Amino acid sequence: MLDLRRLRLLAEFARRGSIAATAAALGYTPSAVSQQLATLEREARVPLLDRTARSAELTDAGRRLAGRAEEILTLVEAAEAELSAQAGLPMGRVVVTAFPTAAVAFAPALAHGLADHPGLAFVLRQSSPEDGMRQVRGGEADIALVDDWTGKLPEQAPAALEFFRLRRDPLLLVVPAGHPLADPDRPVDLQELREEPWMAAPPGEPSRQAVERLLDTVGGARPVPWEFEGLHTILGLVSRGIGVTAVPALALAAGERDVVVRSIPGCALAREVYAVTRAASVRRPSVAATLRALYAAAQAVRLPDGLEVDGEPGGTGQE
Structure with missing residues (x-):
């Protein structure tokens, strides 16, 4: 039987393109990643990587299995989300990445909004929007706060990701x-x-x-x-x-x-500010509660006094 953890490694390798980058993204050593992928090859009974002295790339079978791995991991997460939704209470650890200005602007109201969920362990990290989306897709983060100046980001992103508009900036x-x-x-x-x-x-x-x-x-x-x-x-x-x-x-x-x-x-x-999460995790109570708190935090940020943009009045501080 194929191991889910090793399938996640294979999916990450397909996204990153090298063992070193996969190891850095997941916090492993390159030798550990290489060993786990070799074990997955024995489980699959076909070569998944074409290795040379300096590099490795997926074989045709490896690419097919990596695609299936994405589907399998999404289904597993969806099943876990359904079970969590039945429990109803937001619990566990939620990791959010944010571009710097969003982290500073949202943090006070966000912390206040999540205070009603004592079973929730919340982690906010700063990262670029690109890295944040990669972390969400790879399972390293649950939600990424991203900005978009083009107006095209949601339609260009992978279907596995879901976008929630927070505000215009x-x-x-x-x-x-x-x-x-x-x-x-x-x-x-x-x-x-x-x-x-x-x-x-x-x-x-x-x-x-x-x-x-x-x-x-x-x-x-x-x-x-x-x-x-x-x-x-x-x-x-x-x-x-x-x-x-x-x-x-x-x-x-x-x-x-x-x-x-x-x-x-x-x-x-102007830029649009979004919260991005995996579509399969939206029903998790912890993720849903964090998304609600993020939206409230985004609305609580007001423009400086006297300004008005698209009907949104200026104000002082945060509500």
Whole structure:
């Protein structure tokens, strides 16, 4: 009989493409992964991997079994979810990964929302949306908080994953407290900001691409003179009068002082924020309770005072 743990290893190998990457993802040593896959080959009675001195790849039989392994693991999880649903109480460990701004923005309300479930052990980790989705699909995490600037992520994702929309996160202009545009009565004109020192994330980052698209609407701006990892770092530097920036609203949830936030007339740039989980695990009470708490936490985050985007009013702090 084929062992479920070894089938999971095979499915992970099919996703990662190497024994070393599979071992790193699951917390094993490469030799342990290799030994377990060799044992699975003996159980299957056919070669599953074509090994060379430096690499390994799936045989045709290995690819077929890896596909079946995904189906088997999904069915097992669905059966476990049905049994858990009958018990009704959220219990056990739930692992959530989140991109950094969502982790900071949602954590307070999320912790409050899950306090009513003493049998639930909750773990929140920070990771990129891509890594988070890989962890969910591989079973290392139960839910991933991801952002999408393209509007196409749900339809491009594997069918085994289910998306729950949490909120729209618009791009907002942020200037130092002493900047002329800190005056709320002064209209925002991006043309006036073309020669300002803009601060942004490194090239390739989604927020950087959003800033570039924003500036392209007014003919572009001079090259960004300052590039920093982390939107909170950028906001801290703007507060010191070093430059201006544009960031998604969630980045402002920590309440950076000495900056003024303005909506951008005519700007439709925004990201959608989703909670992603395996479709087979949605019925688990622990996952369902966490999804509800995540939605409530996302709604509790308000835009800064005086702003309104798509009818969502500004506010202070979190409810």
